[in-house]
Amino acid sequence: xxLPYPEKLDKVLWIPSPSGGFSLAQTLKHMNQHLPSPPxxxxxWFKNSIPKHSFTLWVAIQQKLPTLNRRCTSHINATxxxxxxxxxxxxxxxxxxxxxxxxxxxxxxxxxxFHIFPNSWQSLxxxxxxxWRNCKGFYSNSVAKLALSSLVYSIWMERNRRIFRKRxxxxxxxxxxxxxxxxxxxxxASLTDSPSSRRIIEEWELPASVIRPPTxxxxxx
Ligand SMILES: [Zn+2]
Numbered sequence: 001x002x003l004p005y006p007e008k009l010d011k012v013l014w015i016p017s018p019s020g021g022f023s024l025a026q027t028l029k030h031m032n033q034h035l036p037s038p039p040x041x042x043x044x045w046f047k048n049s050i051p052k053h054s055f056t057l058w059v060a061i062q063q064k065l066p067t068l069n070r071r072c073t074s075h076i077n078a079t080x081x082x083x084x085x086x087x088x089x090x091x092x093x094x095x096x097x098x099x100x101x102x103x104x105x106x107x108x109x110x111x112x113x114f115h116i117f118p119n120s121w122q123s124l125x126x127x128x129x130x131x132w133r134n135c136k137g138f139y140s141n142s143v144a145k146l147a148l149s150s151l152v153y154s155i156w157m158e159r160n161r162r163i164f165r166k167r168x169x170x171x172x173x174x175x176x177x178x179x180x181x182x183x184x185x186x187x188x189a190s191l192t193d194s195p196s197s198r199r200i201i202e203e204w205e206l207p208a209s210v211i212r213p214p215t216x217x218x219x220x221x
Pocket of ligand 1: 081082083084085086087093094098099100
């Protein structure tokens with residue numbers, strides 16, 4: 001079969017890129033446009049989120065953390081949760097059912113002003129994905145997301161501390177670590193004056209200076 005343009009040389013084109021040249025950014029953009037965001041994306045990535053907390057939560061939501069029920073290496077041949085020493089360690093157990101985790105989660109619920117009664121880690125994420133999306137309670141929802149990601153990160157770090165460093169923090173010390181993390185993050189945020197933000201600074205014992213003063217209207221002549 002004769003070639004249509006025998007006088008022209010072949011040229012390599014990278015179709016996802018408008019210029020035809022290879023670009024990693026264009027390739028990622030092309031791949032992502034075909035993937036709908038999961039409903040829990042806003043729980044993980046939000047304004048004032050802490051990257052290392054978000055990453056741990058992102059993996060935990062997909063139940064991909066190397067919990068002991070998922071791996072069994074020559075170094076780790078146990079499968080029992082190191083926080084309670086009585087149940088198989090899984091995502092559902094570690095972040096939802098464990099007697100070590102439950103009081104922390106319960107305290108944070110009260111502090112954040114909501115009470116939920118899911119029956120599994122997955123149903124908790126489903127509930128939060130639906131209820132914390134609401135922009136109306138923007139500050140409250142952001143604080144709850146900060147608390148959730150901080151709790152998951154701290155639980156995972158505590159679990160690793162016990163397995164790999166043979167050291168441990170008490171439940172109370174871990175709770176204060178979580179509270180301090182959320183408090184520090186809120187102090188770096190700039191809240192506009194509203195009943196919701198005033199309630200937050202009261203509940204989290206923050207200085208009133210966290211609330212941004214209202215913008216002054218320009219002087220009229
Ligand atoms: Zn446990």
